Each structure stands twice: as structure tokens, then as C-alpha cells.
Amino acid sequence: MSAETLISALYVFALAAFLGYQVISRVPPLLHTPLMSATNAISGISLVGSIVTAGARYNTVSTILGFIAVVCSTTNVVGGFVITDRMLKMFKRKELVKKD
Amino acid sequence: MQTYFIELSYLLASIFFILGLKGMSHPETAKRGMHLAEFGMLMAIIGTLVHHEIVTYTWILAGLAVGSVVGLAMGLWVPMTAMPQRTALSHAFGAFAAALVGISEFYRYGGHLEGRIMMSALGFEVMLGALTTTGSLLAFAKLQGLVRGTPMTYKGQNIFNMALLAVTIGIFVYLIVVPGSMPLFFTMVGLAFVFGLLLVMPIGSADMPVVMSLLNSYAGLASAATGFVLSNKVLIIAGTLDGFSGFILSILMCRAMNRSMTNVLFGAFGSAATAAAGGEQQGSMREVGLEDIATQLAYANKVVFVPGYGLATAQAQHAVRELADVLEKRGVTVKYGIHPVAGRMPGHMNVLLAEANVPYSSLYELEQINPEFSSTDVAVVIGANDVVNPDARDNPGSPIAGMPILEVDRSKSVVVLKRGQGKGFSGLENPLFFKPVTGMLYGDAKDTLTRLVQAVQHA
Numbered sequence: 001m002s003a004e005t006l007i008s009a010l011y012v013f014a015l016a017a018f019l020g021y022q023v024i025s026r027v028p029p030l031l032h033t034p035l036m037s038a039t040n041a042i043s044g045i046s047l048v049g050s051i052v053t054a055g056a057r058y059n060t061v062s063t064i065l066g067f068i069a070v071v072c073s074t075t076n077v078v079g080g081f082v083i084t085d086r087m088l089k090m091f092k093r094k095e096l097v098k099k100d
Numbered sequence: 101m102q103t104y105f106i107e108l109s110y111l112l113a114s115i116f117f118i119l120g121l122k123g124m125s126h127p128e129t130a131k132r133g134m135h136l137a138e139f140g141m142l143m144a145i146i147g148t149l150v151h152h153e154i155v156t157y158t159w160i161l162a163g164l165a166v167g168s169v170v171g172l173a174m175g176l177w178v179p180m181t182a183m184p185q186r187t188a189l190s191h192a193f194g195a196f197a198a199a200l201v202g203i204s205e206f207y208r209y210g211g212h213l214e215g216r217i218m219m220s221a222l223g224f225e226v227m228l229g230a231l232t233t234t235g236s237l238l239a240f241a242k243l244q245g246l247v248r249g250t251p252m253t254y255k256g257q258n259i260f261n262m263a264l265l266a267v268t269i270g271i272f273v274y275l276i277v278v279p280g281s282m283p284l285f286f287t288m289v290g291l292a293f294v295f296g297l298l299l300v301m302p303i304g305s306a307d308m309p310v311v312m313s314l315l316n317s318y319a320g321l322a323s324a325a326t327g328f329v330l331s332n333k334v335l336i337i338a339g340t341l342d343g344f345s346g347f348i349l350s351i352l353m354c355r356a357m358n359r360s361m362t363n364v365l366f367g368a369f370g371s372a373a374t375a376a377a378g379g380e381q382q383g384s385m386r387e388v389g390l391e392d393i394a395t396q397l398a399y400a401n402k403v404v405f406v407p408g409y410g411l412a413t414a415q416a417q418h419a420v421r422e423l424a425d426v427l428e429k430r431g432v433t434v435k436y437g438i439h440p441v442a443g444r445m446p447g448h449m450n451v452l453l454a455e456a457n458v459p460y461s462s463l464y465e466l467e468q469i470n471p472e473f474s475s476t477d478v479a480v481v482i483g484a485n486d487v488v489n490p491d492a493r494d495n496p497g498s499p500i501a502g503m504p505i506l507e508v509d510r511s512k513s514v515v516v517l518k519r520g521q522g523k524g525f526s527g528l529e530n531p532l533f534f535k536p537v538t539g540m541l542y543g544d545a546k547d548t549l550t551r552l553v554q555a556v557q558h559a
Contacts, residue, residue, distance in 0.1 A: 001218045005331050013324065016337040019118060020344035026125040029352075029440055029465055032447030033183060035124050035345060036316055040190045042117050042137055043323045043342035048110075048148040049201045049330050054163055055154035062204040067159040069204075072197040074167020075174070076190050081138050082175025083186065088134060090180075090454040091127040094461050 034087045041080025047073035102150055109147025110334035116140025117338055121345075127460055144334055180455040181412045184444040185243040187312060191319045192236035198322035199229025203289065205329055211280040218329065219279055223272045225325035227292040232318040234296030239311055242304065243444055251304035258366050261298045268292055303364065306409075306486055308444040309353045310364045317346025349446050356440035356466075358492075358502040385521070388539030390548070393478075393515050394555030397423075400477035402433040404469065406506050407449050408442050410483010410519065410545055417456040419549035420482065424458070426556050436462055437469035437479075437506045439487035466504055476511035481532075482545050483517065489530045500528065514538040517545045 027035050050073050054066030116136045123133020154160070178186045202225040206213070213219050242249045271288040275281065303311050320342025327335030354361055397403060405420055424434040436458065442449045450463055464472075473479060481488055484506075491498040492505045508514050514537055521542070532538055541548055 001215050001221075001331070006217055006328075009328050009331065009333070009336060012333050012336045013328075013340055016340035017344055020121075020341040021348065023118065023121045023125075024341075024345045024348050027121075028125070029438070029447060030450045030460055030463060031124055031127060031130060032349060033187075033445060033451045034130065034447070035121075036187055036312070036349065036446065037183075037190070038121065038124065038134060038137065039316065039320065039342040039345040040187065040194060042120070042141070042338045043194055043320050044197075045113070045117075045141065045144060045334055045338040046194065046197050046201065046323045046326050048144055049326050049332060049335060050163070050197055051145070051148050051160050052151050052153055052330075053201055053204050054159045055151075055156055057155050058204070058208045061207050063159055065200040065204040065207075067163050069197040069200040070160060070163025071167045071170070072193040072200075074164050075171040076193050076197075077141055078168045078171030079174040079186075080171075080190060081134065081141070082172060083178065083183075084134055085131070086175065087180070087183075087451055087454070088127070088131045090451070090457075091130075091460045092454070092457070093128075094459040096459075 030091070034084050037080050037087065038084045041077055041084060044073045044077035044080060047077055102152060106147045106151060107333075109143045110332070113140035113144035113147075114334050114337045116143070117341065121341060180417075180451055181415055182244075183451060184308065184312060184448060185240050187445060188236045188240040188243055188315070191312075191315045192233050192240065195229045195232035195236065195315075195319040195322050197229075198319070198326045199226050199233060199289070201326055202226035202229060202329060206285055207282075211275075211282055211285060213279065216276050216279075219276050221325050221328035223275065223288070225322055225329055226289055227268065227272065228318050228322040228325060230289050230292035231296035231299065232315055232322060234293045235300040235311075236296075236315050236319070238297050238300045239308070239315060242300075243308065249305050249308075251307075252301045257298075257302055261295070264291060264295055264298065268295060299365070302366075306441070307357075307364050309441050309446050309448075310350050310357075310361075312445045313346050313350035313353055314365075315346070317343050317350060320344070320346055353441055353446060356504060357500070358504065385533045385540050386536075386538065388515070388541060390541065390551055390555055393539065393541060394552055394559050396478050396513060396515075397427060397432070397480075397552070398430060398556045398559035400427075400432050402435070402472075402476050403427055404435045404437050404473065404476045404479045404508070404511065406437045406439075406479060406481045406484050406488060406508055407453070408439075408482065408484025408487060409444060409448075410517070412443060412448065412452055412483075414483060414519075414545035416482060416546035416549055417452040417458075419546045419553070421453070421456040421458050422553050423549050423556065424462075426553055430556075434462065435464055435469065435472070437464055437466070437508075439466055439484070439504075439506055442484060442487050466506060470507050473507050473510040477513060479508035479511040479514045481508060481514065481516045482549075483519070485530055486528065488532055489528065490532050490535075491528070491530070494531075498528070508532070509535055509537065512537070515541055517541050517543075517548050519544065 050069035120137025324339030492503040
């Protein structure tokens with residue numbers, strides 16, 4: 001890893017940390033469970049790393065590990081988003097609940 | 101050209117992820133936000149599929165298919181009461197994926213990575229990934245009831261854990277300085293897997309929300325470290341967001357229990373050591389009749405429900421809402437007081453009640469509801485214990501002294517729905533149960549609430 005790559009990665013990390021703090025401290029306790037499953041789904045983006053590992057044919061071990069990693073990350077992405085949507089649909093305003 | 105396409109898709113994904121989380125600040129904007137995040141994810145995946153290093157799609161497509169089926173099944177069928185277990189499992193999956201990618205990278209270069217910084221990042225990735233995997237699996241087993249949920253402790257536990265951690269970090273440092281040893285690397289990975297179990301073992305029951313948040317944080321940081329190893333910015337961003345979200349949640353949870361992170365991690369709360377404190381309770385608990393309570397509720401002006409983990413275990417969320425419905429029909433004002441650490445993960449109670457069609461405007465946070473108890477006629481505590489324990493406020497010697505509580509004992513009357521006469525998960529006596537204002541209703545919460553609905557209708 002070259003110095004420039006590392007520095008730019010550190011920049012991204014620091015700014016993301018700052019932004020994350022700002023954005024997430026605004027989430028009300030009401031939505032903390034959906035928040036957790038949403039961030040879980042989002043961090044399933046490690047899928048993009050797994051995909052390359054599974055498809056690049058570096059060696060058999062890497063392909064197997066990559067395949068398992070793809071399964072795990074995809075489960076998180078799909079499961080996480082589906083369940084977050086399902087939860088968020090339940091949070092209704094008073095008027096909407098009465099109509100049901 | 102191809103690189104631009106990939107990087108651009110990652111940039112868009114990062115922006116959509118941030119917008120998605122920003123939407124989470126309100127229930128009305130959250131759904132749209134999530135759709136943006138989902139779109140961002142799709143972009144990133146499509147972008148990755150054209151990566152020049154990919155030569156075969158067989159395993160990728162197979163993995164995507166299997167993962168989608170498992171994820172969809174879990175997403176659609178897991179009941180809301182099992183949400184803590186599901187979340188623990190997904191932390192394990194995410195962390196395991198990160199660990200595997202790290203191991204594969206190490207193996208691919210035969211341990212001779214490009215420079216020490218790379219090895220440091222990879223070490224963090226693999227260690228955090230490994231310990232979060234086993235830690236989350238143990239948390240899952242505890243929540244699912246596969247193993248006992250209470251803390252498991254033994255003499256010298258903290259010293260042993262620290263020693264193990266020191267050895268693991270020692271190997272890590274050695275690998276950075278003298279790279280290339282496969283056996284040492286795999287020893288380090290193995291030790292990290294073991295350490296995950298040891299870390300979660302002594303933490304149990306009521307401390308679960310903190311553990312869940314911490315594991316969330318670790319899983320996110322493992323992803324961020326993967327981003328450093330692969331020089332992939334969207335991974336760094338998404339992992340950091342996840343890591344910080346978990347970190348903020350664990351701080352909020354600790355604050356809601358007035359305890360420090362070290363105390364939660366190494367204190368093994370709820371073990372025999374703390375049981376002696378508090379002393380003997382004088383007086384006796386007063387058991388009350390269902391009919392009396394029904395009458396009280398029916399003629400009240402304001403009723404506040406205070407749910408705890410017992411609500412989830414009894415699956416009583418729908419029964420509460422039915423009771424609230426019949427009360428509201430009679431003109432009673434009904435509110436719900438939610439303690440931040442009620443349940444087994446942050447926001448657990450809110451989701452359960454939302455599932456039962458309780459509008460979110462009726463759910464009140466601790467600071468909002470506490471001033472209202474003095475004007476409350478009946479406070480109904482359902483399967484909650486420590487979060488309503490007045491000792492936290494009145495007794496400086498109590499192990500939970502200083503923990504913010506829902507002050508139900510300020511209302512005109514308190515009804516406690518409880519499974520049996522036993523103590524709560526913390527093993528502490530709860531003076532609330534002995535107060536003259538308090539009446540106890542024993543039995544399964546769901547069953548009791550259903551019978552209360554009928555009794556109120558006839559009142």
C-alpha cells in the first residue's frame with residue numbers, strides 16, 4: 001500500500017466517522033432497532049470484496065472462502081433490507097392506524 | 101473506463117447510504133431513505149461485477165443466489181419478537197465475511213503482503229471479524245435460549261481473558277514486524293475466535309442491549325478494515341457508518357444504565373457478588389384481583405403501560421394493544437413509557453408495539469413520560485423489573501444506583517404483571533413490588549391482558 005493510498009483512505013475514514021456521528025445521533029430511540037438492521041444491511045457492502053475474491057480464481061482456497069463470504073454478505077444485504085422495510089412499515093401515525 | 105464506472109457506482113452508493121441513514125431521523129422519511137440505500141447497494145454490486153480481476157461468475161452467482169434465498173427467508177419470516185436473535189446472527193455473518201476475505205488475501209500472498217500497513221489493516225480485519233463472529237453466535241445462542249442467558253463466570257476470568265488477548269495482540273505485532281508465518285497467522289485467527297466467546301460469556305440478560313450494540317460496532321469496523329485492505333472506499337465508508345452507529349448506541353445504552361463500558365464488559369452484573377446488596381425487604385407483596393384492576397382501568401383518566409422483556413417472551417404485544425383499544429373507546433388516555441434498555445436490543449419494545457399497530461405517537465421516551473406519572477391513575481408494568489426499580493433513585497448503595505428509571509411509583513396506582521414471585525434478571529429485590537400503591541397480578545402476561553380486556557368490557 002502506498003503512502004498516498006493510505007492517506008486518502010484515512011481521510012475517507014475520518015470524514016465518514018464524523019458524518020456518521022452527526023447523522024446517527026439524530027436517529028430517535030424509537031427507530032434504534034431498524035437503524036441497527038439498516039446499518040447491518042449497508043455494511044453488507046463487504047459483498048463487493050467477497051465477489052472479487054470468489055470470482056478472481058486466485059487459488060482454490062480463496063475461491064471457497066470467497067464463495068462462503070458472498071453467501072454471508074448477501075444474506076445480510078437481502079435479509080437486512082427486507083427486515084428493515086418490514087419494520088418501518090409498522091411504524092404508523094395515529095390517523096393511519098385508526099383506518100386499519 | 102471500467103475503473104471509472106466501478107468507482108462512480110461506489111461513490112453513488114456511498115451517497116445513497118448516507119442519505120438513507122439521514123432519513124432514519126424520522127419514521128416518515130425512513131422508508132424512502134431505505135429505498136435509496138437499497139438502490140445504492142444495487143449500483144455497487146452491478147459496478148463490482150464488471151471488475152477486471154473476475155474471470156468466472158459461477159461461484160459469484162451461486163453465492164448470490166444462496167444468500168438471497170436465505171436472506172429473504174429470514175427477512176420475511178422472522179417474528180418481531182426474535183429480532184434480537186436475528187440481529188446477532190447478522191452481525192456474525194457480516195463479521196465472518198470480513199474475516200474470510202482477510203484470510204483469503206493473506207493466503208493469496210503467502211503472508212507476504214505489500215508493506216506493514218497492509219498487514220496491520222488485515223490483522224485488524226481478521227481479528228475483529230473472528231471475535232465478532234463467535235461473540236455474536238454466542239449472543240444468538242443466549243437470546244434464542246440455546247444456552248443459559250445469565251452471565252457465566254469463573255475465578256480469574258478477567259485475568260485469563262486479558263492474557264489471551266495479550267498473546268493474540270503479541271502475535272499480531274510479531275506478524276507486522278516479521279511477516280510471512282502462516283502457522284502464527286492461523287493461531288492468531290483461532291485465538292481471536294476463542295476470545296469472542298470469552299468476551300460475551302460473562303455478559304448476560306439485561307446487559308444484552310450493550311453487547312448487541314458493541315458487536316454491531318465491531319462488525320462495522322471489521323468491514324471498514326476490509327476497505328483499507330482492498331483500498332475500497334465504499335467499504336470504508338459503509339463500515340465506518342456501521343461501526344459508529346454501534347458505538348453511539350452502546351454509549352447510549354450504557355448511559356441508560358448509568359454504567360461505564362468497562363463495568364458492562366468486565367463487571368459480570370447479575371452474578372452472585374451483587375445479590376447481597378439491597379438488604380432484606382420488609383412488608384409483603386399485595387396480590388390483587390383481576391376484576392379490581394379492570395374496574396380501576398375502566399374508570400381511569402390516564403393509563404401508562406410500561407413494557408419490558410417479559411412482554412416479548414409472553415408475545416403479549418397484541419393483547420396490550422387490545423386492552424388499550426377498549427380503554428381508549430371509554431375515553432381513557434393511553435400512553436406507553438419505553439425505557440432505552442427495556443428488552444434485549446436498542447429499540448426492541450418500540451418495534452414490538454409498532455407491530456401490534458400501536459401508533460408511534462403513543463410511544464414515549466423516558467424523559468417525556470416521567471413528568472406525566474404524577475397525573476397518571478394507573479401505571480401497568482408488563483414484564484419489566486429493573487427499569488422501574490425505585491432503588492436506583494432512592495438507595496445510593498444499590499448496584500443500580502443512579503440508573504435512570506421510569507418513575508411509575510409516582511402514579512396513583514401501579515399494577516405489576518409478573519410471571520411469578522421470583523426476582524428479575526439482575527437478581528435484585530425491587531422495592532416497588534412492596535409499596536402500598538402497588539398491586540401484583542401473577543401469571544402469563546398475554547393471558548392476563550386478554551382476561552383484562554374482557555373484564556373491562558363488562559365493567
